Amino acid sequence: MSKNVYVVIEQRDGRVQNIGYELLGEASSLAFDLKQEVVAVLIGGVGISKIAQELIYWGANHVIVAEDSRLQEYSTLPYSRVLTQIILTDEPEIVLFGASSIGRDLAPRVSARLKTGLTADCTGLSINLDNQLLMMTRPAFGGNLMATICCKHHKPQMATVRTGVMQPIERDDNRTGTIRSIEIAFQRKDFAVELVEVIPNDNISADITKAKYLVGGGRGVGGPEGFKIVRELANTLNGEVAASRAAVESGWIGNDHQVGQTGKTVRPDLYIACGISGAIQHLTGMENSGTIIAINKNASAPIFNVADLGIVGDLHVILPKLNDALKEA
Ligand code: FAD
Numbered sequence: 001m002s003k004n005v006y007v008v009i010e011q012r013d014g015r016v017q018n019i020g021y022e023l024l025g026e027a028s029s030l031a032f033d034l035k036q037e038v039v040a041v042l043i044g045g046v047g048i049s050k051i052a053q054e055l056i057y058w059g060a061n062h063v064i065v066a067e068d069s070r071l072q073e074y075s076t077l078p079y080s081r082v083l084t085q086i087i088l089t090d091e092p093e094i095v096l097f098g099a100s101s102i103g104r105d106l107a108p109r110v111s112a113r114l115k116t117g118l119t120a121d122c123t124g125l126s127i128n129l130d131n132q133l134l135m136m137t138r139p140a141f142g143g144n145l146m147a148t149i150c151c152k153h154h155k156p157q158m159a160t161v162r163t164g165v166m167q168p169i170e171r172d173d174n175r176t177g178t179i180r181s182i183e184i185a186f187q188r189k190d191f192a193v194e195l196v197e198v199i200p201n202d203n204i205s206a207d208i209t210k211a212k213y214l215v216g217g218g219r220g221v222g223g224p225e226g227f228k229i230v231r232e233l234a235n236t237l238n239g240e241v242a243a244s245r246a247a248v249e250s251g252w253i254g255n256d257h258q259v260g261q262t263g264k265t266v267r268p269d270l271y272i273a274c275g276i277s278g279a280i281q282h283l284t285g286m287e288n289s290g291t292i293i294a295i296n297k298n299a300s301a302p303i304f305n306v307a308d309l310g311i312v313g314d315l316h317v318i319l320p321k322l323n324d325a326l327k328e329a
Pocket of ligand 1: 278281
């Protein structure tokens with residue numbers, strides 16, 4: 001099963017994370033251009049193989065399963081061992097990881113062991129049809145330019161990919177493929193780090209990358225109390241609250257709400273930007289939203305360049321009126 005486009009699937013408690021489906025979608029299009037196939041790598045504890053078939057429905061031609069009770073919780077060293085063994089044996093052309101906290105930890109370790117390159121935090125991938133190389137695009141210089149990078153001399157070509165940027169392909173339960181379980185030749189040093197306890201974060205707010213409607217607040221909301229009217233509108237829409245980095249860094253809202261280059265990439269049906277100027281680092285995270293409405297008191301704020309609808313005015317006046325009107329509608 002050499003060559004091919006490999007996708008490292010992230011799962012938590014046996015549930016595939018969205019980035020896994022997004023990467024399978026992207027890998028399908030890369031593999032199509034390369035005339036190769038998509039291989040999903042599924043790593044986890046006993047019982048994980050139950051979800052292998054699902055990955056085929058979402059675009060994998062083949063699934064490799066590394067199932068071991070010691071892989072129940074993510075840990076850098078054993079997971080690196082699994083991937084290094086698979087990559088050395090199969091010699092894939094391309095390996096994709098999510099740019100999640102796990103992918104950002106795992107991918108550099110694996111690339112260093114394999115002495116190959118890694119392009120981190122990609123927002124675009126394509127194949128150069130002339131030389132068959134993977135073109136990996138990512139923001140550079142504080143998001144002021146987009147750099148396209150290719151790895152000419154080393155294999156596999158590896159990338160971590162931002163969540164929420166790539167599109168999954170449609171699930172098709174008639175899709176067929178192969179599932180292969182493998183044994184890993186672990187070494188004692190792979191378990192040098194002992195996981196003592198996993199403490200779930202009960203305070204985690206809803207995932208803004210999954211929301212259909214987002215109301216984003218920036219420095220213009222004026223303080224933590226300003227987020228009250230932002231939240232009220234989000235609740236009326238049955239949506240979630242997003243934020244700019246300026247609002248997060250001011251301590252007005254938690255960083256899991258941050259949209260942008262150093263936050264999350266979102267693609268809701270509707271994004272209402274309130275008191276957000278539209279810095280490039282913020283736009284990177286939300287410009288692919290379905291419809292963008294901007295509310296800003298400065299008529300020349302750059303956010304209006306990407307907005308489908310712009311309202312010039314004070315958000316403290318506009319938001320309550322909009323909220324009341326929506327409730328009555
Ligand atoms: P401001 O730029 O201060 O804009 C506030 C806006 O509110 C203004 O347009 C103003 O006209 C308007 N306003 C004020 N009062 C009102 C009112 N009453 N009613 C209506 N409008 C009002 N930023 C991100 O958001 N996400 C990121 O991930 C991110 N990553 C970064 C990474 C790097 C390496 C760097 C250098 C910067 C990054 N930034 C990021 C910061 C970014 O450059 C901007 O500083 C930030 O987005 C500005 O946030 P803001 O629009 O809320 O604030």
